[in-house]
Structure formats: C-alpha cells, structure tokens
Amino acid sequence: MSVQYSTKNLPKQLFINNEYVDAKSSKKLSLYNPKDGSLLSDDVPLAGEQDVDAAVDGAEKAFPAWKKMSATQRRGILSKFADLIEQNAESIAQLSRISLGAPSAFGAFEIGLCAEAFRYNAGFIDKFGGESWPQEDGFLKIVRNEPLGVTAGIVPWNGPIGTIGLKAGPALATGNCFILKPSEKTPYSSLALGTLIKEAGFPPGVFQILTGDGSTGALLASHMRVRKVSFTGSISTGKKIQEMAAKSNLKRVTLELGGKSPAVVFDDCNLDNAVEWTANAITANTGQVCFAASRVYVQEGIYDKFIEKYKEAMKAKAKEIGDPDEKSTNIGPLVDEAQFKRVQGFIERGQQGQGTLAVGGKRVGTTGFYLEPTVFTDVDPKSEIHCEEIFGPVSVVKSFKTEKEIMELSNNTNFGLMAGVFTQDINKALRVASDFESGMVGINCVSLMFMSTPFGGSKESGLGRECGIHALRAFTEPKTIMINMNY
Numbered sequence: 337m338s339v340q341y342s343t344k345n346l347p348k349q350l351f352i353n354n355e356y357v358d359a360k361s362s363k364k365l366s367l368y369n370p371k372d373g374s375l376l377s378d379d380v381p382l383a384g385e386q387d388v389d390a391a392v393d394g395a396e397k398a399f400p401a402w403k404k405m406s407a408t409q410r411r412g413i414l415s416k417f418a419d420l421i422e423q424n425a426e427s428i429a430q431l432s433r434i435s436l437g438a439p440s441a442f443g444a445f446e447i448g449l450c451a452e453a454f455r456y457n458a459g460f461i462d463k464f465g466g467e468s469w470p471q472e473d474g475f476l477k478i479v480r481n482e483p484l485g486v487t488a489g490i491v492p493w494n495g496p497i498g499t500i501g502l503k504a505g506p507a508l509a510t511g512n513c514f515i516l517k518p519s520e521k522t523p524y525s526s527l528a529l530g531t532l533i534k535e536a537g538f539p540p541g542v543f544q545i546l547t548g549d550g551s552t553g554a555l556l557a558s559h560m561r562v563r564k565v566s567f568t569g570s571i572s573t574g575k576k577i578q579e580m581a582a583k584s585n586l587k588r589v590t591l592e593l594g595g596k597s598p599a600v601v602f603d604d605c606n607l608d609n610a611v612e613w614t615a616n617a618i619t620a621n622t623g624q625v626c627f628a629a630s631r632v633y634v635q636e637g638i639y640d641k642f643i644e645k646y647k648e649a650m651k652a653k654a655k656e657i658g659d660p661d662e663k664s665t666n667i668g669p670l671v672d673e674a675q676f677k678r679v680q681g682f683i684e685r686g687q688q689g690q691g692t693l694a695v696g697g698k699r700v701g702t703t704g705f706y707l708e709p710t711v712f713t714d715v716d717p718k719s720e721i722h723c724e725e726i727f728g729p730v731s732v733v734k735s736f737k738t739e740k741e742i743m744e745l746s747n748n749t750n751f752g753l754m755a756g757v758f759t760q761d762i763n764k765a766l767r768v769a770s771d772f773e774s775g776m777v778g779i780n781c782v783s784l785m786f787m788s789t790p791f792g793g794s795k796e797s798g799l800g801r802e803c804g805i806h807a808l809r810a811f812t813e814p815k816t817i818m819i820n821m822n823y
C-alpha cells in the first residue's frame with residue numbers, strides 16, 4: 337500500500353486509533369504555498385480538547401499491550417515503517433514541500449533521517465536491557481528501563497519529517513505510545529503517515545497524529561495523562577512547555593530549541609574547507625536550521641581572503657534559488673510571509689548601524705518568499721543581528737585577533753547548540769572544542785549531526801538530548817528493584 341494522500345488529495349482528518357477521523361473541534365488551519373503565496377487548503381483540522389482527550393484515551397488503552405510486545409515483533413513493526421517511509425519518499429516529500437518550500441534534496445535528506453531514526457531505534461530494542469549490580473552485600477540490584485506511557489512529540493516546521501523520526505523512533509522503540517503534533521505550517525506530510533502506520537502493523541492507539549497550532553500543543557503539554565513531551569521549536573515556546581509540564585503532572589520534558597551558532601576560523605585553517613562548510617551551513621533549508629553557523633568569526637590574517645571567497649560562495653548560492661519543485665533547485669523560499677517579513681526586518685534594521693551589508697539582502701522575484709543569502713560584516717557585537725536567532729539565510733562575520741578574545745565572544749550568549757572551529761592545529765582545535773559552551777562542536781566542519789551521537793543544546797538551546805542511547809533514556813525511566821538474597 338502507499339500513502340493515500342497527495343498534493344491533489346490533501347489529508348483533512350486526524351489520525352486516531354489507526355483511523356482517519358473528523359475532528360470534534362470545528363476550528364481549521366489555512367495553509368499557503370510559499371513559492372507563490374497561493375492557498376493550499378483552509379480545512380486542516382485544529383485538534384481541540386476533545387480530540388486530544390480521544391487520542392490520549394486511545395494511547396492509554398494501547399499502552400499495556402504495546403509495552404509487553406516482544407522485542408522481535410516491535411522491531412519488525414518499526415523497521416517496516418522505515419521501509420514504507422522510504423518506499424513512499426516522493427509522495428511524503430511533496431506533501432512536505434508544498435507548505436515548507438524546501439527543495440527535493442532537503443526532502444530526501446529528511447526522509448532518510450526519519451527512516452534511519454526508526455531503524456536505528458528498532459535495532460536498540462533488545463540491546464537496551466537495563467543493568468544489574470553485584471549481590472555480595474546481600475542484595476541483588478536490578479535496574480529496568482521502563483517506558484513512561486503516553487508520550488507526545490511537538491515538532492517545528494523547518495524539519496517536519498526528520499524530527500518525527502528523532503522523537504517517535506525512540507519513544508515507540510522503548511514501548512511508549514506516541515502522539516505526534518506537527519507544526520501548523522507543515523501538517524500534510526505528517527498526517528499522510530497514518531496509512532503507513534497502519535500498514536506497518538502498529539496496533540490502534542500506539543501512534544496517533546493530531547494537527548493543530550500552539551493551542552493543541554498546549555493541551556498536550558498540560559495534559560494530566562501525557563507523561564512526556566519531547567519538543568523542538570523556539571526557546572519561548574520551550575519555556576512555556578516546561579512551565580505547563582510543571583504545573584500539570586510534572587511530565588518529563590525534552591527541549592530542542594534555537595541557536596546562534598559560532599564558527600571560529602583560524603589563520604591556519606584550510607580556507608576553502610572553512611568557506612564551504614560555513615556557506616553551506618547558513619543556506620541549507622534557506623537558513624531555517626536551528627544549528628546553522630550564523631556567526632562566523634575569522635582571524636585577521638586571513639580575514640580579507642575569507643570574506644572574498646565567502647561572498648563569492650554566497651553569490652553562487654543565490655544562483656541556486658528557485659522553484660522547489662524543480663529538481664535543479666537547491667534553495668527554496670522561506671516558509672511563509674510571516675517568516676519572510678521577520679527575516680527582512682532583521683536585514684533592514686541591520687543596515688541601520690548594526691553592520692555593513694556585504695552581500696545579498698534583497699528579495700528574489702516578486703512572488704513567493706525568496707530572499708538572497710545575506711552577509712553582514714563589521715557587526716556590532718551588541719547588535720540584534722549579532723545576538724538574536726534570525727532563522728533565515730543571514731550570517732554575520734567578524735574578525736578577531738586572539739583565541740582568548742574570540743572564545744569569550746563565542747560564549748557570550750545564552751544560546752549553546754552548535755559551534756565550529758577551523759584550524760589545522762589539533763591541539764588548538766581540541767582546546768577550543770572543549771572551551772565552547774555548546775552541546776555540539778565540529779572541528780573543520782559545522783552544522784551537522786549523526787544518529788548515534790547526542791544531539792541537543794546547552795544553556796537556553798535545550799534540555800536533554802536526542803539521538804544515540806540518550807534518546808532511549810529520555811523516553812524511559814530507570815526502576816531499581818532490590819532483592820534481599822538472605823531471605
């Protein structure tokens with residue numbers, strides 16, 4: 337079987353207990369295509385309280401049997417789901433693309449990431465067995481990794497498919513039931529997964545999909561029977577979620593939030609490599625990437641050469657902008673008018689004394705939300721463009737003299753998601769890598785991730801980690817069982 341929906345037949349129902357059902361709430365979401373601003377549909381359901389309760393009821397009912405299912409059986413279901421995602425890659429990518437605007441290469445990356453997340457976590461099911469401790473003191477101690485129950489994943493629009501895998505993969509592998517709440521800006525591809533969920537063999541209630549906006553997310557975050565929320569999105573929403581979790585049932589929370597990631601380029605680096613990574617980092621997905629290297633610091637000895645090459649690279653990127661439905665396009669529009677105006681606002685204000693516009697800054701075309709890759713130089717370190725997450729194809733570049741000075745500036749922020757260092761001196765690279773206050777650091781690379789290693793931020797960029805064994809830990813709780821051996 338394949339995905340039953342397409343761009344000509346968009347999904348308009350919630351997916352609860354393995355069935356597409358009409359929402360009880362009468363509220364709807366309207367969606368527009370960012371490549372031309374045209375209306376896609378105005379009747380995507382906005383799940384309300386009764387819908388959320390129905391999804392939680394179903395998930396709660398499904399939980400006891402799901403957590404007891406044998407590892408082989410559960411692994412089979414998750415692996416089949418990964419296969420089905422790949423087999424339906426093009427349909428899913430199209431349903432994502434029409435409201436996100438990201439070109440097919442990004443869609444392919446996301447689908448691959450999602451399928452890999454399900455496979456990776458499926459492989460872990462019988463290898464996450466808990467611990468036991470010696471009985472010489474008269475007590476045998478066994479630690480079980482127990483699932484939490486009904487869990488929820490609230491995901492953003494900028495990686496609508498990949499983030500599903502990063503959350504649902506470990507949640508379901510460890511025996512939890514999972515309710516997915518996609519972003520109101522990118523609901524179609526998520527909703528379309530219902531057919532595949534059923535075909536893969538997930539029992540009814542195990543994997544639910546509720547579309548809606550922040551109000552639906554808030555219902556999940558404050559629900560008394562949801563035991564965990566894994567959230568990816570902005571810092572302000574992340575803080576609200578943690579508050580709702582605390583005020584309701586102290587549900588567990590994982591937060592993957594924003595960033596303003598530095599790349600520090602030293603005189604002794606391979607210049608072309610540094611230019612390539614930093615230019616790719618800020619233009620992938622039109623700069624709408626949480627861990628994009630958006631602050632580029634270049635040591636003064638190579639500053640002029642770097643700027644010349646970086647500007648060239650960004651101008652070349654501008655030529656890759658186009659209709660996301662064309663295979664040759666590498667950079668699409670920003671996600672919608674609101675995001676476009678937000679980024680444009682940063683660019684306009686940036687030119688009023690915050691820095692020098694070195695490249696880009698203009699809208700591309702007259703329809704759709706396209707923007708040139710944009711670089712500011714000579715930025716004031718206290719300015720808005722230097723300090724705030726812009727979440728578009730806009731970077732700031734600044735020169736520096738010493739390692740000490742630039743590490744202070746790099747860390748002088750409440751963000752702490754990703755950082756990069758470019759140098760051929762391994763001692764310096766490792767010293768700087770350990771000095772960065774961030775969850776992830778690239779040496780001679782930046783803005784990348786792996787399924788096997790912890791993904792997430794320090795400081796206000798997040799709480800907890802996804803990927804690797806950390807993701808499984810985040811969806812389970814250790815239970816200690818103590819056996820009196822002298823009884």
Ligand code: NAD
Nearest residue numbers: 491492493518519549550553554569570573592593594626
């Ligand atoms: P957002 O916070 O506006 O929305 C994210 C999700 O939260 C959406 O599904 C939205 O409906 C929901 N939401 C909104 N208000 C809510 C509320 N009060 N209660 C519960 N849910 C609510 O973020 P966005 O604009 O979709 O995404 C962009 C942000 O996400 C950027 O800051 C980016 O850096 C961050 N992000 C982080 C990562 C990461 O892994 N660290 C990955 C991707 C994006």
